[in-house]
Amino acid sequence: MKIKILRQKRPDSEPYWESFAYEGAKDISVAALLDTLNFSDDIINDSGEITERIGWECSCLQGVCGACAMVINETPALACETFLRDLDGDEAVIRPLRKFPVIHDLIVDRSSIHENLKNTDMFIGEYRPGGGDHARQYDAAKCLKCGLCLEVCPNYTDGGSFYGAVFANDCFLVASRNRDKAGEVRKNYGSHFGNGCSKSLSCADVCPAKIDTVASMAKLNRKRG
Numbered sequence: 322m323k324i325k326i327l328r329q330k331r332p333d334s335e336p337y338w339e340s341f342a343y344e345g346a347k348d349i350s351v352a353a354l355l356d357t358l359n360f361s362d363d364i365i366n367d368s369g370e371i372t373e374r375i376g377w378e379c380s381c382l383q384g385v386c387g388a389c390a391m392v393i394n395e396t397p398a399l400a401c402e403t404f405l406r407d408l409d410g411d412e413a414v415i416r417p418l419r420k421f422p423v424i425h426d427l428i429v430d431r432s433s434i435h436e437n438l439k440n441t442d443m444f445i446g447e448y449r450p451g452g453g454d455h456a457r458q459y460d461a462a463k464c465l466k467c468g469l470c471l472e473v474c475p476n477y478t479d480g481g482s483f484y485g486a487v488f489a490n491d492c493f494l495v496a497s498r499n500r501d502k503a504g505e506v507r508k509n510y511g512s513h514f515g516n517g518c519s520k521s522l523s524c525a526d527v528c529p530a531k532i533d534t535v536a537s538m539a540k541l542n543r544k545r546g
């Protein structure tokens with residue numbers, strides 16, 4: 322297989338494509354592929370030149386932490402859950418998420434996701450029991466904060482005032498678990514999601530946790546009503 326990777330040495334340097342040849346089995350994930358390419362002392366590209374180790378992030382390797390989110394053959398996905406056997410053709414084109422600043426190779430700075438939640442006070446804090454709808458709360462709480470939903474969102478730009486599906490789901494959680502915050506949630510949801518969502522709903526298609534964001538939206542839109 323030909324593996325083409327969009328690389329970047331530093332945040333302020335120019336990105337460039339570099340290709341690698343992979344001749345092993347296709348029954349491995351893209352995460353395992355990156356590990357394989359990085360495994361030897363000398364990393365050789367497909368021009369036979371020694372090159373630097375490929376930078377990428379992972380932690381759990383089982384679709385739980387969200388660290389390995391990237392774009393694989395133009396599809397935003399988790400590298401540890403994407404298998405070479407499922408890719409079309411004999412080429413894998415891998416690039417970092419485009420909505421966030423690149424730090425190094427496939428590693429991006431997703432701190433804006435957490436900053437947006439922090440700055441609007443949209444985190445759970447003290448839990449007030451009795452919110453009901455626990456199945457929905459459990460679903461929304463599965464969010465990995467991986468950023469894949471933001472990658473495909475036509476309305477989200479890093480640093481903009483529209484915070485995307487990740488924010489809508491956390492608004493739903495906060496509203497469900499702490500009624501004292503209901504007014505604040507309504508205001509923030511409207512300003513940073515409700516008034517800017519064009520309902521392409523591509524966020525739901527790529528979510529690795531399969532969160533039903535539309536259900537969170539329906540609940541919060543009703544509350545705004």
Ligand code: FES
Binds near residue numbers: 382386387389
């Ligand atoms: S390494 Fe944790 S989701 Fe892929």
